[in-house]
Amino acid sequence: MGAMGTALDQQAPWASPPQDVLASLRTDDGGLAAADAAARLAEVGPNRLPPPEKDPLWKRILVHFDDVLIYILLVSAVLKAILGDWVDFTVILLVAVVNAAIGFIQEGRAESALNGIRQMLSVHAEARRDGAWAKIDADDVVPGDVVRVRSGDRVPADVRLLQATNLRVEESALTGESVAASKRVDAVDPDAGVGDRTSMLFSGTLVAAGQGVGVVTATGERTEIGRIQTMISEVTSLETPLTKQLDRFGKLLAVLILGMAVVMVVIGRVVHDFSVPELVSASIGFAVAAVPEGLPALVTITLALGVQQMARRRAITRKLPAVETLGSVTTICSDKTGTLTKNEMTARLVRTAGRSFDVAGAGYAPEGELTLAGEGARHADLAEDHDLTAVVAAMMLCNDARVVPGDAGGEGGEAWRLVGEPTEGALRSLGMKAGFETTGWSRRDLVPFESENKYMATLDRAPDGAEVVHVKGAPDRVLDRCTTQTGPDGSPQPIDRAFWEAQIDEIGGRGLRVLAAARRPVVGSAPSGNLADSLTGLELCGLVGIVDPPRPEAIDAIAQCRDAGIAVTMITGDHAGTAVAIGREMGIVRDEDSSDGTGPAVLTGAELEAMTTEQLRAVVQDVHVYARTSPEHKIRIVSALQAHGEVVAMTGDGVNDAPALTQADVGVAMGIKGTEATKDAAEVVLADDNFATIERAVEEGRRIYDNIRKSVLFLLPTNGAQSLVILVAVLFGLVLPLAPVQVLWINMITAVTLSLGLAYEKAEPDVMSRPPRDPKASILDAVFVRRILVVSVLIGGATLFVFYAERAQGAPLAEAQTTAVTMLALGQLAYLFNCRFLDRSSLTVDVLRGNRVIWLSAVALIALQCVFVYAPFMHDWFDAAPIGLEEWGKTFGLAVVVFLLVEVVKAVGRARQRRVRA
Secondary structure (H helix, E strand, O other): OHHHHHHHHHOOHHHOOHHHHHHHOOOOOOOEOHHHHHHHHHHHOOOOOOOOOOOOHHHHHHHHHOOHHHHHHHHHHHHHHHOOOHHHHHHHHHHHHHHHHHHHHHHOOOOOHHHHHHOOOOOEEEEEEOOEEEEEEHHHOOOOOEEEEEOOOEOOOEEEEEEEEEEEEEOHHHHOOOOOEEOOOOOOOOOOOHHHOOOEEOOOOEEEEEEEEEEEEEOHHHOHHHHHHHHHHHOOOOOOHHHHHHHHHHHHHHHHHHHHHHHHHHHHHHOOOOOHHHHHHHHHHHHHHHOOOHHHHHHHHHHHHHHHHHHHOOEEEOOOHHHHHHHOOOEEEEEHHHHHEOOOOEEEEEEEOOEEEEEOOOOOOOOOOEEEOOOOOOEOOOOOOHHHHHHHHHHHHOOOOEEEEOOOOOHHHOOEEEEOOHHHHHHHHHHHHHOOOOOOOEEEEEEOOOOOOOEEEEEEEOOOOOEEEEEEEOHHHHHOOEEEEEOOOOOEEEOOHHHHHHHHHHHHHOOOEEEEEEEEEOOOOOOOOOHHHHOOOEEEEEEEEEEOOEOHHHHHHHHHHHHOOOEEEEEOOOOHHHHHHHHHHHOOOOHHHOOOOOOOOEEEHHHHHHOOHHHHHHHOOOOOEEEOOOHHHHHHHHHHHHHOOOOEEEEEOOHHHHHHHHHOOEEEEEOOOOOHHHHHHOOEEEOOOOHHHHHHHHHHHHHHHHHHHHHHHHHHHHHHHHHHHHHHHHHOOOOOOOOHHHHHHHHHHHHHHHHHHHOOOOOOOOOOOOOOOOOOOOOOOHHHHHHHHHHHHHHHHHHHHHHHHHHHOOOOHHHHHHHHHHHHHHHHHHHHHHHOOOOOOOOOHHHHOOOHHHHHHHHHHHHHHHHHHHOHHHHHHHOOOOOOHHHHHHHHHHHHHHHHHHHHHHHHHHHHHHHHHO
16 A cells, blocks of 8 residues: 555554544545545555456366376377377377366366455445545545445445444445444444444445445455455365365375286286287286276266256355265354344344233244233234334334335345335334334434434324324333333333343343333423433333344254254354354254353354464364354364364355355355355355255265265276286286277276266165265275175176187187177176165165166167177277177176176175174
8 A cells, every 4th residue: 555554554443533544544534636546546556356366278277187097098198109009099098188178167167256256346436536525436446535425325445434423334244243233433442353343334335324424444455355355365275075085096096007017017028928019008908997087077977967956956056076075064154144044133022011922924024923922822912902002103103114015026036125224124024013004193303323322212293193202222221211111001100120121131131132112192292402302201112122033944954954963053243142042043052062061152253362273173163153253263163173174064145254165165155145255255056045955955965975986886897897807818928808999998988878877866865864974084985895896806707708708719809809898898787787776785676767867878888889899980990890699698698697796795795784783
C-alpha cells in the first residue's frame, strides 16, 4: 500500500478513533479529490482480487503420465523402437496416451475458487469525491475514500465507520453469524475477532438495515475477503486415500516387475543361452504382461461413473478423487448456519405470565400451529388467550419486516421469502401463524432499534381509535422499563421480576435468542414530545424464544452417520450456548461424548486461540462443537483431525468456510445458498443444500470404493496369469506362449469391457453399517492377495496347458498363441462372475441378475475376441490366426473349471474368517 498504508499496518483500524484512522490515511470527512484518488489507484491497484494462477497446458497434460507403471510402459515402447518393432511400439505408446487422455479430460478443469470470491464484490459504490457524493465503479475505490452504504447495498471494501444510524449488516458468509451484526462507530479491542469488530464493515457483506458512512481502510487482496483468498492459495491439497494406496501399490509392483525381469534375463542368458534380442523381447513381454496398464483408466472410468450417479442423487462432484474420498470419510466438520440449520430464524415458544405456548413450523413460511404447553395442551386461540394476543400484537406491530409469497419454482423452491431482517421475519411469521390481523392498525410514531438501546418502540392506533405503545427488544432492557405484567385474562397485574429473570435464563440456556414484548395503552392524548422519553411504566406481555432451526433431514442424516462410524463436528461462528443447544438437538452432542463426563465438550474461538497445536490435537477428537470461530480456527481444527489420520470432510456455505474446505480431504459446499467462492473451493457441491445428501454421497463413495476393489481384484489375475506364462516359458527355455502385443490386447479388452461392468454393481447390503475403512490400509488385504495368486495360477496354468497341448498336436505357433489368448479371455470372463460379490458365494441366482452391464460386457468381450481370431488385419497386427470349434470348446470348459475352483477358494476363506471371529 506504500507510505499511505503504513500507519494502519501498525494499528488495527477497528481499535482506533475515527479521526486517527482518517489522519493515517491522509484524508478527512470530505473524502478525496479526484486527482488524489487517481494517484492512489495507480499506487495500490484496482479494488478487485487477482485471478488465480493456472498451470500451463503442458504441465496439466504431463502430470497424467506421472505414474511408475506408465514409466515402465514408456521404457518398453522406447526399447521396441530401438529394436525396430514399430507395431509393438505404436500399440504400447497408444495405451499410455489413452490413459493420460482420459485423466486429462476428466480432471482438466482449472480451479476457480478465487474467481468466485471476486464475483462477490460490489459492482458500484457511493463515494465522496471533490466534496460531493458520486457513484463510482467499485474497482476504483481506494484507501482513504469516504463511502456511504444503505440498506440493501453490498459493502465495496473494508470500511472503518465514521457515522452509523441503526446500521446492521448481514455477515453470515464471512463470520457464520445467523443474525445481522449491529454496527457502531465506537472503537473495539485490538484483539477482537472478525465477528466482534463492530466498528468495521467488510467487503462483500450486505447491509440489512440502516445506513452508515465510513472511510475505506483496505481494498482488493488486502481486505478480509482478500486475506481468505491468500489462505486458500496457501493451503496444500492433500492426496486422497485411493491415490496414496494406488501409488504405494504401483511402486511395489514396479520393484517386483523389475526384480523378476532381472532374474528372468539372468536365467535365460546363463542357463538357456537366449540371444540378446530374444531376452529383450521376453523382458518387455513380461513387463507389459505384469503392468496393469488398464488400471488407471479403469479407476478413472469407475470414478466418472460414480460422479454421474452422485449427480442423480443431488451431489455434484467437481473433482474425481472426491467420489472415493467420501467413502473413506471418518469425520464430517460442518458449518451450522445454512448447512445444519435452515438459516431462517423461527419462533419456537411464547412465554407469558404463568403459561407457555409452543410454536410449530420452521422457516418463514406461516405454516404451523401454536399450542398451549403442558398437561392441558390445546390449540391456542387469540379470542381466548388474551395474554398470547398481547405478545403477538406487540411483535407484529413493532416490526418492519414482511413475509411474502415467493417463487416455489425458483432457486431453492422457496414458497415464502423474507423482506427485512431475519429476527423480525420470525416474529412476523409468528403473528401470521397465530392469525393476528394488522388490518386497521396504523403507526403514529417510531423509535427505531439501535444497538445502544437494544429495543424498538412504536405508537400504534387500533381500528377502534385507541392508541397503544408497543415495545420489543432485549429482555433486560425491556424489563427495566416495566412495572406490570399481562395476566392470563389480558389484564395488568404486579410484575414478578424474579420469575421473568429465571425464564429468560432458562430459555437462553436452551440456545434460543430471547426477545421481550411490552405495551402501554395511551390514556387521554398521545405522548407529548419524544416517544422515547415516555417508554416507562410499561406492561410486560411476555417473551419469545427464537432459533435458526435444524433441518429435520439433517438430524436423520447425522444419526445415519453415527451408525456408519462417522463423527460429526459442528464448527460455527455463533455463540457457545446456541451452538451447544443446536448440537444437542441434532444429536451431534450427547452427554457421553464429553471429555469429562459432566457435559458436552465445546470450545470457543478464544479458547482455541490460546491452545498450542499440540494441545488442540490432544482434545480435537473429543470435542464436537466449536463456537465463535474464525476461518483460521477452522483450518486448525481440520488439520488437527488430519494429524490423527482422520479423513475429514468439511461442509459450508460462506466465504469463511472456503479455506477449510480447501484444507479438508473433501470439501462439500451448499449449491443454493453457498457463495460462489465456496462452491469453487469445494470438491463436492450439494444441489439441494441438504445435509442428508452428504450421507447419501458417503454411501455412494463406499459403493464406488467396493467396486474399485472388485475391479482390481478382477484385473490383477490377468496380469498375474500372463506374467506367469512368460516367466515359466523363459525359466524352462520354452517357446513364448504370448507375444508382447498379444499381452497388451488381452489386458486392454478385459479392462475396458469386463472391468467396466463391475463399476455398475449395486452397493453391498452392509455398506453403511461398517465402520470407515482405515485410510492407511492397503487396497488389497491378505485374503485378496491370496485369491489373486491362486487365480493367477489357475488361469495361467490353463493357458500354458492349452498352448503346449496345441503345439504338441502340431498346431502352428500363431494358432497356439491365439488359443492361449482366448483361454485368457474366457478365464477372465468366468472369474468376472466370481468377483461380483467380494465375500459372498457366486453360486447363486443373484449372480445372473441385478447388473445387465455385466452381460453386455461379456458379449462385447466375446465379440472383440472373435475379431482378434478371425479378422485378417488383426492377424497382421497381433500375429493371430483362426482357431476351430475344438479350441473354443477346450477353453470354455477350462473357464468353467476356473469359476468353480475360485468359489472353493472363497468358501475356504469364509470358513477361515468364521473361525477367527469365533
